[in-house]
Amino acid sequence: xxxxxxxxxxxxxxxxxxxxxxxxxxxxxxxxxxxxxxxxxxxxxxxxxxxxxxxxxxxxxxxxxxxxxxxxxxxxxxxxxxxxxxxxxxxxxxxxxxxxxxxxxxxxxxxxxxxxxxxxxxxxxxxxxxxxxxxxxxxxxxxxxxxxxxxxxxxxxxxxxxxxxxxxxxxxxxxxxxxxxxxxxxxxxxxxxxxxxxxxxxxxxxxxxxxxxxxxxxxxxxxxxxxxxxxxxxxxxxxxxxxxxxxxxxxxxxxxxxxxxxxxxxxxxxxxxxxxxxxxxxxxxxxxxxxxxxxxxxxxxxxxxxxxxxxxxxxxxxxxxxxxxxxxxxxxxxxxxxxxxxxxxxxxxxxxxxxxxxxxxxxxxxxxxxxxxxxxxxxxxxxxxxxxxx
Amino acid sequence: xxxxxxxxxxxxxxxxxxxxxxxxxxxxxxxxxxxxxxxxxxxxxxxxxxxxxxxxxxxxxxxxxxxxxxxxxxxxxxxxxxxxxxxxxxxxxxxxxxxxxxxxxxxxxxxxxxxxxxxxxxxxxxxxxxxxxxxxxxxxxxxxxxxxxxxxxxxxxxxx
Numbered sequence: 001x002x003x004x005x006x007x008x009x010x011x012x013x014x015x016x017x018x019x020x021x022x023x024x025x026x027x028x029x030x031x032x033x034x035x036x037x038x039x040x041x042x043x044x045x046x047x048x049x050x051x052x053x054x055x056x057x058x059x060x061x062x063x064x065x066x067x068x069x070x071x072x073x074x075x076x077x078x079x080x081x082x083x084x085x086x087x088x089x090x091x092x093x094x095x096x097x098x099x100x101x102x103x104x105x106x107x108x109x110x111x112x113x114x115x116x117x118x119x120x121x122x123x124x125x126x127x128x129x130x131x132x133x134x135x136x137x138x139x140x141x142x143x144x145x146x147x148x149x150x151x152x153x154x155x156x157x158x159x160x161x162x163x164x165x166x167x168x169x170x171x172x173x174x175x176x177x178x179x180x181x182x183x184x185x186x187x188x189x190x191x192x193x194x195x196x197x198x199x200x201x202x203x204x205x206x207x208x209x210x211x212x213x214x215x216x217x218x219x220x221x222x223x224x225x226x227x228x229x230x231x232x233x234x235x236x237x238x239x240x241x242x243x244x245x246x247x248x249x250x251x252x253x254x255x256x257x258x259x260x261x262x263x264x265x266x267x268x269x270x271x272x273x274x275x276x277x278x279x280x281x282x283x284x285x286x287x288x289x290x291x292x293x294x295x296x297x298x299x300x301x302x303x304x305x306x307x308x309x310x311x312x313x314x315x316x317x318x319x320x321x322x323x324x325x326x327x328x329x330x331x332x333x334x335x336x337x338x339x340x341x342x343x344x345x346x347x348x349x350x351x352x353x354x355x356x357x358x359x360x361x362x363x364x365x366x367x368x369x370x371x372x373x374x375x376x377x378x379x380x381x382x383x384x385x386x387x388x389x390x
Numbered sequence: 391x392x393x394x395x396x397x398x399x400x401x402x403x404x405x406x407x408x409x410x411x412x413x414x415x416x417x418x419x420x421x422x423x424x425x426x427x428x429x430x431x432x433x434x435x436x437x438x439x440x441x442x443x444x445x446x447x448x449x450x451x452x453x454x455x456x457x458x459x460x461x462x463x464x465x466x467x468x469x470x471x472x473x474x475x476x477x478x479x480x481x482x483x484x485x486x487x488x489x490x491x492x493x494x495x496x497x498x499x500x501x502x503x504x505x506x507x508x509x510x511x512x513x514x515x516x517x518x519x520x521x522x523x524x525x526x527x528x529x530x531x532x533x534x535x536x537x538x539x540x541x542x543x544x545x546x547x548x549x550x
Contacts, residue, residue: 017548024547034548124550173550295398295413302412345548368405368413 012128016351020335024345031374032345033362036173038237038318040292042274043285046236050274058269064261066094066245067272073279074245081283082205082215084228090250093257094267094275098203098244100260101229102167103129105199105246108255109227110135114164119150120353121174121321123201126167127353135164141355144323147312148177152186159194166191168216169201171208174352174361175321176297176314181214188219197252198226203244204317206235206286209294211315217248224249227256234317235286236278241271293318296364296371303375304362307382318365321349325358327385335360341384342377392416392424396433401534403437442537444529450497452481452526453504455512457492458519467491470517479507490522501525 017034024030041047065071071088078084086092095101102125110116110133118126119140130137140158142148150168168187170179179187191198198216205213217226231244246256260266278285297314304311304322311322324334331348338344349356364371394414399405407425411418428434443450459470467485474494475483482495494512498504504523513521529537 015550017550021546021548030547032547035545036549037545039543039545291394291397295394298415299409299412302415347548347550351550368409372409 008131008134012131015124016332017124017347020339020345020347023339027339027343030339030343030345031370031377033364033366033371033374034345034347035363035365036319037239037365038234038289039365039367040237040289042236042238042241043278043282046238046274046278046282046285049277050241050270053270053273058273060269062094062266062269062272064266065092065257066267067269067276070094070272070276070279071245073276075247077279078228078247082213082218084215084218084223084247086247087250091253092245092247093253093260094272095229095231095244095246095260096264096267097233097239097242098201098229098231099125100264101227101231101244101246101256102126102199102201103133104256104259105227105229105248105252106130106133106135106165107259108252109165109197109199111164113162115160115162116164117155117158117166117196118353119154119166119168121148121172121349121356121359122167122169122352123173124352126169126201130167136162138163139353139355141353142175142177143355144312144359148172148175148321149179149183150187152190155187155190163194163196165197165199167199167201169203171204171213171314171316173204173317174319174347174349174356175359176317176319178208178211178315179214180211181219184214184216184219188216188222191216191225192221196225198222200226200228202228202230203234205230207290207293207318208316209290209297213316227252232275232278235289236275236282237285237289238271238274238278241268241274243267243271243275293364296366296368299368300362300364300371300375303371304378307375307379309378309382318363320362320364321356321359322362323358324360327382328389329385331357331360338378338381342381344374344377344381346378392428395421395424396428399434440533440535440537442529444537449499451499451501451504452529453496453498453508454524454526455494455496455508456490456522456524457494457512458521459491459515459517460519462517470515473515473517474512477507477511479504479511 071092075086075088106129112134114135115138116130116135117138119142127137138158140154200216217223217228227248229246232238300320301311301313309322311320331350335346335348347361349359407418407421410421461467479496481497484493496504
């Protein structure tokens with residue numbers, strides 16, 4: 001039977017997160033720090049705009065690339081927040097979440113056998129999407145001593161004559177790593193030198209706590225080789241609306257539109273109207289949520305370092321990525337035992353690539369009270385491990 | 391004045407100095423000092439508890455009274471305000487722009503008690519021209535908190 005199915009799809013391993021999900025859902029008092037989405041509700045004015053669009057009967061297809069006024073608002077937003085200039089007619093497409101943007105970008109640029117560089121630990125979809133597009137994903141293991149930032153040397157070590165593109169995502173899920181303009185410049189220089197396409201997943205761009213996000217596309221000579229993929233999920237707490245976008249060179253966006261047109265037709269109309277409200281009037285919502293995340297972030301880093309699970313200070317996203325090497329357990333053992341013993345769910349670092357071994361991802365998209373309770377239980381667990389050693 | 395500190399305790403004054411220190415990245419001693427200073431400066435004017443009295447057997451009646459007054463020469467509105475807010479029945483008092491001058495929020499145990507206060511204490515004040523009383527039937531949201539709904543985490547327990 002299997003021989004009839006897609007060979008590439010069959011090689012894709014199931015998500016490392018799934019089995020934790022199955023166990024957690026059977027536990028009554030479990031606290032989960034395993035969620036990769038905001039805890040805030042979508043701000044009411046955004047939800048209300050979605051509801052209003054339904055009331056007005058705006059329930060039909062939109063143009064394939066997305067509502068013109070939404071694309072215009074997205075391009076205005078990118079200019080206002082990150083000094084990125086795109087033509088909403090030719091260089092912007094509205095997608096079904098950032099995930100579709102990644103898939104489209106990879107399918108648009110990849111020919112069979114092209115190598116796609118993927119720094120890890122990173123979001124779970126890059127490798128499978130690159131493989132499904134016919135490419136060969138090439139992981140670049142990032143290092144804790146660099147605070148999981150990417151260096152030019154690391155990219156150089158993995159370059160071959162088949163290298164087509166690199167996917168970068170800063171701030172990073174799961175590490176919270178952040179790259180400044182100075183950090184990005186050597187990567188940009190190399191991309192230009194070696195004629196690489198850069199897919200820059202900037203879904204966490206609004207959630208930076210020390211310094212403002214800089215897009216690699218804003219560096220000289222990079223706009224014509226960079227596809228920015230982003231969306232409304234994280235910044236506006238709109239994960240379930242499945243609404244994102246991509247901007248980039250006209251020829252690439254053109255191919256992405258073509259694939260999108262046949263695969264998806266258009267993003268959900270209701271979500272597009274809600275997103276329009278977010279892009280136009282949501283800056284204040286972002287500021288409020290960001291301030292709350294920042295308090296939690298400092299609280300978590302302080303707590304984890306105190307209980308002996310060392311943790312560099314993540315400067316973006318809403319995750320901390322503490323080292324659990326001092327416990328002599330693997331990431332998966334740590335996560336499994338913590339869940340069974342103290343009913344706290346964290347995600348093993350290995351779910352985001354092999355270089356995540358020795359780390360776990362803890363989300364701080366929870367109230368301080370929940371985080372406090374989780375930290376108390378984790379501390380108890382770590383103490384019990386130390387007592388066993390004695 | 392530390393705005394971030396104020397924001398951190400605005401909706402939960404029970405936060406400990408230790409937690410606030412971790413949340414804001416400021417040493418505990420400094421947090422404690424800043425709190426004390428802001429209390430002294432009357433930036434922090436009190437620490438209250440938001441209670442939904444509808445869930446308690448105790449009877450409570452809340453009324454919003456629109457008050458029109460004639461400001462007194464040389465005293466303006468402040469002196470009249472003082473004469474009003476000194477009554478213990480007055481829970482809040484605001485000077486308004488618009489069709490009337492003060493909003494007075496009164497809390498009593500019965501409507502009769504509130505009516506008695508208005509008729510015998512508030513309305514007869516020399517500066518008061520007229521009053522219009524509105525009774526609160528139900529409180530849905532107070533101080534930014536929806537009273538009758540416990541937030542529920544609808545998210546899946548583990549997601550990438």
